[in-house]
Amino acid sequence: MRTTDLRIIKTKQALHAALLTLLSQKPLEQISIAEICREAKVNRGTFYLHYEQKEGLFEEYFQEIMEDLYQSYEEPYRAVTTLDTHQLDPNTIRIFHHIERFKMFYRIVFSKNVPLTYYYMLFDGIYALLKRDITTHHEHQMAEQISIDYYSAYQANAIIGLIIQWYRGDFSDSVSILNQQLAAILKNVRGDG
Amino acid sequence: MRTTDLRIIKTKQALHAALLTLLSQKPLEQISIAEICREAKVNRGTFYLHYEQKEGLFEEYFQEIMEDLYQSYEEPYRAVTTLDTHQLDPNTIRIFHHIERFKMFYRIVFSKNVPLTYYYMLFDGIYALLKRDITTHHEHQMAEQISIDYYSAYQANAIIGLIIQWYRGDFSDSVSILNQQLAAILKNVRGDG
DNA sequence: GATTTTAATGAACAGATGTTCAATATCTAA
């Protein structure tokens, strides 16, 4: 099963389009595989040839969204060549902008009946970006008993914690409030103690 | 439908026992409602009288586990009357002990095909505990532009980030390593900048 | 203990899932 086969491409396109159409009408949990196939005019058996669950189909979209996240993150790097302590600086990382841009999508990702997979995809994305920065720019600043993996997981999930809180308020706060909150938390935590 | 009715209690007990039996054989995703009912010798219609999904049944267990989390957290309070900066002190909060104790359970909670509900239940539990502490003991220490809700969400999910990393290593690190990592991260983050 | 209230049952239903199969259509490569 090569992915260049025109038949495969057409089938997947049809399924993608069908999923998008249905997602504009109801949440993922309420959409059945049979329904997607009817909409896409694709045999149900064909669906199972390419995916195990409807979630697998959804994940293909997620990859595209993650591309945007990576680009949002890279943006400040392209502008300035050497930023010293830009790690976790809310004005340079642009994660909240990215979430805001795809908030319809993230409403699904954070809804409670959806599998944890999507959460992990987001986590892995942010984790990888932070870890790269921590490794490159901050190694010397860290106490050597701290595992970089644990530290990255800590920081990545902390940011997602803010996003969860944001989501639960239906994303009604502005991006700049989120950036300001993150900045204040990081500043505060460094200042006290 | 009052919960004191003996018939209800018996039915729920049977379903609980059946779920436990099946969970020792396979993960939750692979267990069907029909299967639980066969095992419990309860009519499938009766199941839907009490729960919407098998996840609802699972959640009843979760409540008991959360009770243990709360108690784990309260423990140091009972021992010492006034701890000053015990908030987030890994030696006094005993979250990692709790996770370790129920690691079989948390392997399900963090498995990727399970709905986000359980994650949120854990998040809400830790969030509530931290928020109470932050409100009571640390209000004066915080920059006033920080929202306590965002701050609590940040800290609660950061800890879960460590737990995710721990889970992904199949909980092979010891509890004291986790405590030490958290302590080091908190110390490091306060020390630099 | 009799009466009322209500939970549990079994049966049936339309629709979904996940899988298999031979037949067919459509692609790729020579």
Next chain:
DNA sequence: TTAGATATTGAACATCTGTTCATTAAAATC
């Protein structure tokens, strides 16, 4: 352009889901 490879189809199957309903059984209440 054709021959070979393979993706898609439709049909069928057992099983699961979610729901309804009259009937039965078992509680609570008096």
